[in-house]
Amino acid sequence: MSSGLHTLIRLHKWRLDEKRRALAELQTLADKLADDAGRLEAEIAAEQEIARASPEAGFGYGNFAKLSIERRKRLAQSIAQVQAQIAEATEEMAEAFQELKRYELAQEGRDKRDQAKRKQREDAALDEVALSGFMRRR
Template identity: 85%
Template sequence: MSGDLHTLIRLHKWRLDEKRKALAELQTLADKLANDVARLENEIKSEQEIARGSAEASFGYANFAKLAIERRKRLAQSIAQVEAQITEATDEMAEAFQEVKRYELAQEGRDKRDEAKRKQRENAALDEVALSGFMRRR
């Protein structure tokens, strides 16, 4: 009967691993978005430098600036969504970890009780053997 929690522990550990993987994927996505933002900022600075150099380039910069502002806005929205998902995934992972710990502690308690019962039976058997030997010698 003590083995029945081992299956639940394995199941919950698997679920925990899946939640860890999902969180890692979200964090990778957040890193990619942060890199996209940095790249966009570098592009904006570069275009500003070019626009300062000539009147023709400054005319084209206005169009670039509109697109860059829109792209920056979309990236900010994406980052906010991913951060919310990371928060949720972190909470789910913490809950999954608590579930695993709960089952592991319950199994540990069962194992200790089973071991105590086994030792008690073993001691009773040894006592019986000793008593029988004592009675035979008398």
């Protein structure tokens, strides 16, 4: 009877671990996208400096700026999507954790009841031994 609950606990631990891994992957992706956005901003700043310093290089800056704006927009959209996925994954992980805790608490309750029954049987056996010893001495 209790082995079924142990199996459920093991299954839910595995599911929780899978959700944790998925969340970690999403957070890694979010970090990578944030790094990409930071690099893009650094590239834009560097190109602006070059365009200011050299009038010949400034002619190509317009195309660079258009592409950079589009790239910035795509990165922002990707970051927003990943943040939404992180929020969803966090919620799923919290639900999986609560479900696991429910089964662990149920198992803990069963273990306590089983231990109390065992102790009660041991006490009854010891009482019987003591009573029979008392009766023999009389």
